[in-house]
Each structure stands twice: as structure tokens, then as C-alpha cells.
Amino acid sequence: MRELVYQGKGKVDWREVPMPELRAPDDALVRPLAASRCDGDCAYLHYPLPGILKAGNALHVFDPASRDFAATPFAIGHECVGEIVALGDGVKGFAVGERVIVPWSISCGSCENCRLGLTSKCRGVHPGRVLSGYGFGECLGGFGGMVSDLIRVPHAMGTLVAAPEGIDSTVLAPASDNIPDAWRTVAPMLAKYPGAPVLVVGGGAKSIGLYAVGIAKALGASNIDYLDDCRVRLGIAERLGGQPVVLDKRSRWYRSGQPPGKIRPLITVDASAQISGLQYAIRVLAPGGHCTCVGFHFLKGTPVPLFQMYLNSSTLHVGVSHPRAVLPEVLDLIRRGSFHPEWVSTLIADWEEAPQAYLEKTTKLVLRRDSCVGG
16 A cells, blocks of 8 residues: 655655554554644655754754654654544444544553543553654654555544544544644633633644634634734634734834733744744733643753743643544534634645645645545
């Protein structure tokens, strides 16, 4: 079968590999129908990230935890909706031909971390491993990528989520990672502080920042400022219900940590993947505010304004997403029609065009192909 493989900056192509097989009673085999490109993929597709990480670690300026991240080559892709083509004897509650969302991380659903909602830190997949999942090679366990003819899903009952009927697979594919990633940046705090104002610094995590705008609007945020220097994304943010703000880092209000308007946000999202964006998202917070950072920051000593955080009683949250834990709530929001993730997708491409499409510099790419099981 074929899988899409990343070989270095600007180098993506199909590779022939053996067809996966059921290895355990709780395995499933899933054929992807729609696969989307995660924002994190762009970090190495458009930049020589593996070489940068190698040099940064050799010079001892990068966090040692980044040493084995995204070592080339590896099968790419970790967001997809697919159809089940085979099930192990121990899998209950799913059927061949059923459409499912495959989270980027594999989870048993029963260990202590899974019960706490930390499904991307599952202890039942590879005990002792930091993370287990798809799309980054051996550093996540070597499970392959989701832009493949077929993928094996261990712990199927603890990992897979049934896809809602009547919603196109291209709409749901980002629910494997980027949509739940955006959900955790705004939903918990809006539940605690209904109607709280929100500010998103966009740019690096391109789609996550926009999904955060749409989710915040659907959940009742009173004001949502979206900062970016990309006119296309500013337009999408406005359509989703945000207030678009053209970001000029030379602006006095930005450099001094002031809000673009009169409202200091209680909730901020740093989706810039830049130190200046992170610092601004912290400094602009209202007292008692909460900032979530979703970008990659590899430096050993990423500077954050800790004393100001202390004086302002601010909270900074950093960490990987845990899609399986929140997908029921995310899918309910999409099902109700109050949040439109499809508005963020800027390129829908045919599956066969994957090698070329994956290199496009566009906000959100989704690949699609026809079903061969479920009809």
C-alpha cells in the first residue's frame, strides 16, 4: 500500500509499505476518507526543522526533549476521518463500514491518565514513552501516518470516536487534533466565566487560532479580538465572529502589552508560535486571566514575564492536546451548527494530489477520497 512520507524540507512523496494487519483483539483497521494537515506539520514542511533541531541541540540552546522530534524520514499526517474495514474480536461498539474520527494520539481509555482526561499521555500503549500516536515517526511509536491507504488503530475502543451522520468527512478531519486543541484554549474558561472576552494572537498555529475564534463565538464570548498579519485569515476570523485586528509588531499598543481596543481579555490564546506573541498574550491579560500557548517553543529558556504574571494573578497553560477526552463536546458543537470549522479550510484537494498539496502554503489543507466500504 502507499503512505505519504516526509523526507525533508519541500520533499514529500508516496512510499510503498506492507499493508497493516490486526495484531491484537482490540485493534481496528481504518481506511482514511479525509485527512487534514495539522498546523504543526508546516513547521517542518516549509522550514528545515530537523536540521535546526539537530543544530540547536548540539549547541545546547534547545530543550533536550526536542532531540528526537520529527527525525526524517517519517510517514506524515495525524488528522483523519476514515471507515472501519476490519475489527479485532475484542472490539465492541463499532462495525465494519462505520465512519470514525481517529485522534492523533492512541489511548487505552482505562489507565489513570486516560481517566483524568490526559488521553495523549496514555500509559497503556507504550509504558514509559512520552507520547504515542501518528505522524511523527519513531518518536511517537512508529504507528505511521494518516495519509495512508490503511492505518492500524490499537486500543480501538479507547481511541476511536464515531463520526456524526450528515456531516462531511472533510469538515470533521481536523477534529483529530487542531479543533480539540482550539477547544481547550477557550471552552474550559468560558464555562467558568460565561461571556468572558477573548483575544487570539494568530499566525504560526494558523488553523488553531481561527478555530479558537469560532468556538469562543459559539460558546458566548462577549468580545473576540483576532490579531494577525495575514489578510486571508483576518477575513476568516471575521466570518467566524471575531474582531479582526491587523497586527503590526511595531505598534505601541502591542509592544506595551495593551489591548487593541478598550477591553482587556480574561482569556488569551497564543497561536503565533513566536516569543513576542506569547509575551503579548500574557501581558495583555486582565487580572486573573488565563493564557494558553499552542505553538512550538524549542528554546531551553523561553522568556516569559513571570513577575507580571505574579502581580496580575495570571495563569499560563502549555501542553499537547487530548482530543479523545473532549471530542464528544466538540462534535456536539459542530452538530448544532453554531461552529463552522469548514470555514477555516482554504484548500480541499484530491487524495492523489497529496504530495503537491501538502507543500502548499495555505491555512488549512484537507485531502479527500471516496468510500469503498460504507457506500
